[in-house]
Amino acid sequence: MAILLGSIADDYTGASDLANTLMKNGLRTVQTVGIPDPSLALPDVDAVVVSLKIRSVAAAEAVAAATAADGWLRKRGAIHVLYKICSTFDSTDTGNIGPVTNALSGGSADSVVLVTPAFPETGRTVYLGHLFVGEQLLNESPLKDHPLNPMHDANLVRVMARQSRGAVGLVGLSTVSDGPEAVKTRLETLRATGVTAAIADAIFERDLETLGTVALQTWVSTGASGLGLGLARALVRSGQVPLRTGATADAIRPVGGLAAIVAGSCSKATLQQLAIAEQSMPVLRLDPERLLAGSEEINAAISWAGDRISAGPIVIAASAAPEMVSQLQSRYGRDASGHAIESATSSIAAELVARGVRRMVIAGGETSGAAVDRLGIPAFLIGPEIAPGVPVLRTIGNVQGDMLLALKSGNFGGGDFFAAALAMMH
Ligand SMILES: Nc1ncnc2c1ncn2[C@@H]1O[C@H](COP(=O)(O)OP(=O)(O)OP(=O)(O)O)[C@@H](O)[C@H]1O
Numbered sequence: 001m002a003i004l005l006g007s008i009a010d011d012y013t014g015a016s017d018l019a020n021t022l023m024k025n026g027l028r029t030v031q032t033v034g035i036p037d038p039s040l041a042l043p044d045v046d047a048v049v050v051s052l053k054i055r056s057v058a059a060a061e062a063v064a065a066a067t068a069a070d071g072w073l074r075k076r077g078a079i080h081v082l083y084k085i086c087s088t089f090d091s092t093d094t095g096n097i098g099p100v101t102n103a104l105s106g107g108s109a110d111s112v113v114l115v116t117p118a119f120p121e122t123g124r125t126v127y128l129g130h131l132f133v134g135e136q137l138l139n140e141s142p143l144k145d146h147p148l149n150p151m152h153d154a155n156l157v158r159v160m161a162r163q164s165r166g167a168v169g170l171v172g173l174s175t176v177s178d179g180p181e182a183v184k185t186r187l188e189t190l191r192a193t194g195v196t197a198a199i200a201d202a203i204f205e206r207d208l209e210t211l212g213t214v215a216l217q218t219w220v221s222t223g224a225s226g227l228g229l230g231l232a233r234a235l236v237r238s239g240q241v242p243l244r245t246g247a248t249a250d251a252i253r254p255v256g257g258l259a260a261i262v263a264g265s266c267s268k269a270t271l272q273q274l275a276i277a278e279q280s281m282p283v284l285r286l287d288p289e290r291l292l293a294g295s296e297e298i299n300a301a302i303s304w305a306g307d308r309i310s311a312g313p314i315v316i317a318a319s320a321a322p323e324m325v326s327q328l329q330s331r332y333g334r335d336a337s338g339h340a341i342e343s344a345t346s347s348i349a350a351e352l353v354a355r356g357v358r359r360m361v362i363a364g365g366e367t368s369g370a371a372v373d374r375l376g377i378p379a380f381l382i383g384p385e386i387a388p389g390v391p392v393l394r395t396i397g398n399v400q401g402d403m404l405l406a407l408k409s410g411n412f413g414g415g416d417f418f419a420a421a422l423a424m425m426h
């Protein structure tokens, strides 16, 4: 299998978001879970997105996993690798965007890595290096209360510099608006002053087309789905890939079986979606304290599901409002409580699949990563889009048989997302 574009995503929902964008912009794409086993048969594609679960792990671990995935993608012919990060730049001061970007560029002094989390379709824009989420600066948006990576600084040049070895520069909007040659000149100027990575402003898709054109001429870039859009359009425009439209028919063949939703995301959008789902489906709110205490709460959830699931879709959620999340974290620690709850929600997902669930929506990036790993799913075909950033996924090579999944990033989707997703998964 020879590919043109490779991507390494720092979480699984982000990977499906990017794969969806690449498909919509003309590239045949698959999403793998880690580096696939050589025996896994993958279809012929233009792009592969390798999903990793490295957003919130120690930097050295993230660098090792991303470097291995990069080697695998290059061996398959990738001419460019996009490190897919969150459109809200989720990371901490000891976080991984800087170290992984440095490692993938090989510390090369030849070019400056373009970095932009802009994704205008979901309201993420960057101006003078500052990230806006809708109309709010990042640090004033609900991301300030994120359970794992609270974001307190909207100035991405500063955020990235705190994580990086080399200096970080800015490619401002006026330069981006002047087109690819102006961006290249700016990068050259930055390179001469020792800058190794540059945050690029982008507000409209045309800005991302400019950045994609420039990035494609380099080895590596770092960004969210918006930069994926720019790279895909640049590849198609350059004639290296014929434009292909639409999800593969295979990806949307019905799988039957039972349907369930598992949520561990505490993001504002997910909390609203759960409140709306409560009006039309049975919803079980897990008790986080009891989840941390042992397996009784998991067993109780499975038994609750068993009594209801043959009658229609059910929802099981650990999600809680920011005040409750911080109370739990102050008692048990941020990482310990997050990981224990992810482990519990993934056990619940596995038990549901063992009881016949074949269509599943999982809300939250870390939550999805833990559940997909527990299920041992090796890869996904990309189906139609449910909401911006969230496609229907069909498993490839799954030992439990074919399943349809939707891995929803915490902040994505409208109020009726859960019902809308299930309506597309048969
Ligand atoms: N009630 C709770 N109290 C504390 N932590 C919780 C609770 N419920 C879930 N969590 C943890 O919060 C984290 C949520 O992160 P996750 O990535 O799954 O969602 P998200 O951040 O909304 O999604 P995304 O990363 O896609 O934006 C997980 O580690 C999860 O286990």
Ligand SMILES: O=C(O)[C@@H](O)C(=O)CO
Binding pocket: 011, 013, 014, 015, 017, 018, 085, 086, 087, 088, 119, 224, 225, 365, 389, 409, 410
């Ligand atoms: O870019 C985004 O916002 C999402 O794909 C994501 O990574 C959230 O986890």
